Amino acid sequence: MRFMNTLAKSVLLTTSAVRSLTVIAKPSRVNKTVLSVAADNRIMSAAPLSTQSFPTEMTEAERYLFDLNGFIVIRGVLTPEEVREANEVIDRHEHEMVERSDAALRNAVQGTKLYGSGPGRKDLGRVLEWGAESKVFKSILGHPRLVPLFHGILGKGYRMDHLPFVLCQDHGAEGFQLHGGTIDCETGEYNPNLAYSCFQGTIRSVLLGCNVMLTDHNPGDGGFCVVPGSHKSNFKMPDGMRDGELYSEYIIQPVTKAGDVVLFSEGTVHGALAWTPENRQRRACLYRFAPATCSYGRSYMADGESTWPKGIYEDLTEAQRAVLEPPYANRLDRPNIESDGSVKLTTRSKRKRQHDRDVFGTKYF
Numbered sequence: 172m173r174f175m176n177t178l179a180k181s182v183l184l185t186t187s188a189v190r191s192l193t194v195i196a197k198p199s200r201v202n203k204t205v206l207s208v209a210a211d212n213r214i215m216s217a218a219p220l221s222t223q224s225f226p227t228e229m230t231e232a233e234r235y236l237f238d239l240n241g242f243i244v245i246r247g248v249l250t251p252e253e254v255r256e257a258n259e260v261i262d263r264h265e266h267e268m269v270e271r272s273d274a275a276l277r278n279a280v281q282g283t284k285l286y287g288s289g290p291g292r293k294d295l296g297r298v299l300e301w302g303a304e305s306k307v308f309k310s311i312l313g314h315p316r317l318v319p320l321f322h323g324i325l326g327k328g329y330r331m332d333h334l335p336f337v338l339c340q341d342h343g344a345e346g347f348q349l350h351g352g353t354i355d356c357e358t359g360e361y362n363p364n365l366a367y368s369c370f371q372g373t374i375r376s377v378l379l380g381c382n383v384m385l386t387d388h389n390p391g392d393g394g395f396c397v398v399p400g401s402h403k404s405n406f407k408m409p410d411g412m413r414d415g416e417l418y419s420e421y422i423i424q425p426v427t428k429a430g431d432v433v434l435f436s437e438g439t440v441h442g443a444l445a446w447t448p449e450n451r452q453r454r455a456c457l458y459r460f461a462p463a464t465c466s467y468g469r470s471y472m473a474d475g476e477s478t479w480p481k482g483i484y485e486d487l488t489e490a491q492r493a494v495l496e497p498p499y500a501n502r503l504d505r506p507n508i509e510s511d512g513s514v515k516l517t518t519r520s521k522r523k524r525q526h527d528r529d530v531f532g533t534k535y536f
């Protein structure tokens with residue numbers, strides 16, 4: 172059963188009145204009288220925000236495609252206005268970008284296709300620490316279009332695992348050698364830290380990439396690329412493939428519009444192609460999420476404290492704040508985003524907490 176997602180209201184009331192939807196993002200209930208088809212065949216909706224709704228569960232089609240390929244493109248998550256707003260904010264912070272210019276920071280091997288023709292990738296961090304300017308970036312943490320997929324891939328109580336950042340490529344800028352893989356594509360060894368599983372219909376990915384496209388990625392442009400199905404591979408990648416020199420027909424660059432989101436298991440081998448457009452900087456904001464009990468990054472203990480950098484906590488919704496919890500099990504009093512967008516605490520009984528205190532002298536075991 173699908174419900175109007177109340178989270179949609181809290182996030183979207185603060186954003187634009189125009190929302191793009193696609194077949195994959197088929198809404199459960201939308202005011203049909205205001206739907207129209209845009210030139211690029213996307214369904215454009217100028218419906219009042221309060222009537223917008225999203226599926227509250229990952230759909231069967233989404234499950235099939237994610238399990239098959241190890242990634243999925245979710246269309247039109249951010250509205251054109253939100254994309255514009257995010258890019259304007261990035262423009263204001265452009266001077267803070269850090270180019271990976273030193274040889275030790277390069278992501279591709281010189282002389283290979285992925286290296287491009289010279290410039291390094293530019294990284295722009297602190298996207299959640301810009302106060303009101305971070306609104307669009309924060310919206311991704313508990314975005315009503317994405318929450319059902321996060322639940323379907325990571326489970327309830329999912330958490331932000333890495334600090335998100337904007338990655339930028341100017342003309343000719345290097346991409347990123349293929350990396351990741353449940354069978355590490357470099358060593359051929361099993362990597363449980365990026366494990367992907369599907370057991371009795373339940374998908375789980377220990378680390379999920381969430382690449383929010385902020386510019387169009389047309390065929391041949393370059394940028395994010397992936398080896399579909401490699402999350403289930405059993406063997407080491409053949410020599411030459413990691414650099415895109417060989418077997419490039421098996422390396423796919425998903426074609427996306429600004430506002431689309433690519434969700435990918437870090438267990439799916441991926442990377443980036445050099446950027447080819449001459450007058451258009453590539454921009455994407457990359458997040459990583461993990462199940463409630465899993466942790467790969469350690470910035471949730473920034474500077475040795477048990478919190479993310481303090482600035483992140485400003486102006487968060489309850490749902491966004493829940494996603495910033497450190498790793499621990501759901502049954503230990505964890506705030507959970509529910510499928511209707513509300514946040515509920517999964518509680519541990521008072522008596523058991525008292526027992527923990529009696530035994531360990533701490534609030535939890």
Ligand SMILES: O=C(O)CCC(=O)C(=O)O
Binds near residue numbers: 382441442443455457
């Ligand atoms: O450029 C991209 O979209 C992929 C980047 C990536 O995989 C990484 O930074 O680990």
